[in-house]
Amino acid sequence: MNKIQNPTRPVFPFTAIVGQEEMKLALILNVIDPKIGGVMIMGDRGTGKSTTIRAIADLLPYIEVVIDDMFNSHISDYDLMSDFVKKRIQEGLNLSTELIKVPMIDLPLGATEDRLCGTIDIEKALSEGIKTFEPGLLAKAHRGILYVDEVNLLDDHLVDILLDSAASGWNTVEREGISIRHPSRFVLVGSGNPEEGELRPQLLDRFGMHAEIRTVRDPSLRVQIVEQRSKFDQDPYSCIEEYKDKQYKLKNNIISAQNKLSTVSIDYDLKVKISQICGILNVDGLRGDIVTNRAAKAFAAYQNKDEVDIKDIKSVITLCLSHRLRKDPLDTIDSSLKVLQVVNDILV
Template identity: 85%
Template structure:
């Protein structure tokens, strides 16, 4: 235990977090299927957003990466490896690997584009004819989680870059005719307080899911949260030991769901119902349809099902659509409630 204490900083266990079920579910589904497109978590200050995001990263199983590789390259998946590793494989060179924890990268508010994307050493390239690249945060986040706190205060240009990389899985840096491209496949998690400003609708739409969290009002639940946090602060390692079984069970469920995901089916009629709901809600574009299908399959896999049913769609569709609805200043109904109304109406006949 002393060895562990000296080497690692304790992280609050994911399974010990009380409440905030929407946020926890959105994070779990995104690590089961990163193609969902990340999650934006909006809510009050001091509601455990950062704690929960760090906890899910700590919970995930270790990943195998190529030794001394700045991009956390995968040993066999071409979409997750750098050009250098591809060359080594093509030249049949021996490649050593190691297991590391899933990378968890924080993007500070004051970050520059160079800090995010990386920089090319032009002088070295011109004088020595060598492409010299100083990796940025996108390189470090490959195969991990990239967390942006107060994303609604981040420069729109940087948000655009983040969302493009998250969608394509690649980051390209170009300068003076020199171009470097590297894998940047990560789960993008943004959080913020709506009182400090909203994201533009075009940027909101690019996040796969939108979780809303509120301060807990129930006194007994608040006491439970405070006691849990105090207990962890006093003796984090005994708190971690207490949760080890639940942590291992959740980790096993996530691994099983990741393996099962590709075989989960969704009936054509259910796909039509999802698109019908998106149409009635006037959701622009097709991202809402695509993300809801993916999230429903991820949730079905998490429930260890072979096929998506109505209950799976109902569980995820509000998370996938509420931020894609057009804002009406005269509307006195919450966007999540509007989604629920239409969903219950359309899916009622299938239940």
């Protein structure tokens, strides 16, 4: 094992962020189990969406990757390896590794499909018979976080590609009969401002969780947030030092939860109750049931429990179902409250 890459500019500590508990919980659970399917964060401008997302990426432990591989391949997990690494392992070659920070990739609004997926050099392939692949953002985001700000303004076909890759864990690029496939498993985080338009329901449904955040109205809390930010801007390193112990504790909790996740069980009766809630709320498809089960297990693992209980389900179910309800323009009740009403009736 070789070097640890140099840290970049200082990032605001995750544990120093005041409020926005729903958003923080959704991010932590997706990091514990990326199969939850990512999180969509909708809220007003200036509510700390980007700061929080960058902070969770900075908090995560370093990952071990194969040197000279453009896909952040894992050295031993077959599902997280590129075909290039698999081939070298089959040939019995020794592979060197290094530790890197968890990739945090931003997808700009003006990105093209080639920038996202990568490109194949057709000319070289036809003239020399060599497959030359220029990796895109999906390759760089493998085993990390892919963040799309203003996802509701992104072209629908790009959102489709993103969601397909996030769900399957693979990206396939095909040009002129030449095909290249590589692993692309990442936590997809989208954010947006509802004033600038909603995401199409069929796309919104593909996000595992949905957190709605609003501007803090309490004056003393607002002052606390402003002071916290000012302190960081004046002297980021002393602020990071102040929260070092809290950051370390949270990082260890996340690592423990990741290791414990596969052993956490959920009782059959609770699974039935989750599906009953989804049925009463007229949630289309089964994504709501699957995501709620996964999120409840991740939450239980985060609480260091061996089995999911009612409290765990109640803590996550609104984040998993509120965005899956059919929109009725005549509705006066908020979708989160609708979910809570049914949950309190069924989970007693």
